[in-house]
Amino acid sequence: MPKISVIIPVYKVEQFIERCAISLFEQTLDDIEYLFIDDCSPDNSVEIIKNVLMRYETRKDSVRIISMQKNCGQAAVRRYGNSIARGDYIIHCDGDDWVDINMYYKMYECAVNNKLDIVRCKFCRTDGKLMKECINIPSNIYCDAKKMISYLLRLSDLSSTCDKLVRRELYQSVDFIYPVDNMCEDFAIVTQLFCRTDKIGYIDEVLYFYYQNKFSISHILDNTHIDNKAQQISNNVKLIGKILKTKYPGGIFDKEIEVIKLMAKNAYRPIIRREGYYEKWKTLYKEINSKIFFNEYITIKEKLSFIACYIGIYPLLTGRK
Structure with a gap:
């Protein structure tokens, strides 16, 4: 062995x-x-x-x-x-x-x-x-x-x-x-x-x-790839929720789950200004939109990026291109 x-x-x-x-x-x-x-x-x-x-x-x-x-x-x-x-x-x-x-x-x-x-x-x-x-x-x-x-x-x-x-x-x-x-x-x-x-x-x-391979799949930004990426992250977030609910019932990791739900939303962020993708970003896990600012595990930087996305000026506010 x-x-x-x-x-x-x-x-x-x-x-x-x-x-x-x-x-x-x-x-x-x-x-x-x-x-x-x-x-x-x-x-x-x-x-x-x-x-x-x-x-x-x-x-x-x-x-x-x-x-x-x-x-x-x-x-x-x-x-x-x-x-x-x-x-x-x-x-x-x-x-x-x-x-x-x-x-x-x-x-x-x-x-x-x-x-x-x-x-x-x-x-x-x-x-x-x-x-x-x-x-x-x-x-x-x-x-x-x-x-x-x-x-x-x-x-x-x-x-x-x-x-x-x-x-x-x-x-x-x-x-x-x-x-x-x-x-x-x-x-x-x-x-x-x-x-x-x-x-x-x-x-x-x-x-x-x-x-950090600049040619890896994570750097592909065409619409179909981003859609698939967001959906796959979302599916694994759901699986994590299921695993935790079985092991630790009672919602003790609810705030942590919000963090990875935001991660799934952020898959859309690089192309959020393309037609139709603001709505996809906004509606994916829309239940956390009102909770972002009350979550101590989400950084100030991420909260500012969320604001920029929500009011339609990302990436201008954050200086990203």
Whole structure:
């Protein structure tokens, strides 16, 4: 049984996958299962992975390259990877990112030595030149599942599955609800993980490097894509609400849910001046429009942007273009 399974979705990452694969195969942990899930990538990503693997003879038996029958999207790929993983722990890695050479050794040792279900590390964003450490929550929060969920949903914590080493049984529980929509699917997954355990540890060190790819799908601004994005975020917000209502009845996270509902509305913000999109923005989760200013978890900046949108002068008031 491998110590860790690393799941890597592969789709249009031929420019970056070599760097990613090298950082994975160079890991100092000795017993890792690598699951590269090819989501019908139309480029040479898979061939590049195979070429890199030829340099690492000791890793060949640990690598599986699996092809989806059709392009399914990240949510389905992650779910499939989790279902077939054999490691004691599971972690994800995106094909355009890379990891510190000691990342999985340090996380695994922390998990085993402290009998933890989840271990996290610091996370860094980079454009290839500049690096910026991502937000970190107070260390005393890790022993309180409710506070962890609150920080996550008010966008004061990272929802990524790539900085979280998770005991396999959590992901493979028969009642684990996997999202079907790709946008913000990690929010639904991580919320659910935090609902299931408070045995969470933290390594105060940057071990994961997230590459901000300017050509990624998140930068597409055509109308159809934005409509789909808003709908998918909205669907995952509803799923999060369902998960929380089951675990914590009584509406204790209502204000946090308002924050992620505003996030769904804001999918329309970049094109709000196009015909018909002001109304789409205004009517999506319209019940929170009157609550924005009374929510202490929504920043002043976001409240000002909301005003600008509501009175029809966004992005002029905020200086955005």
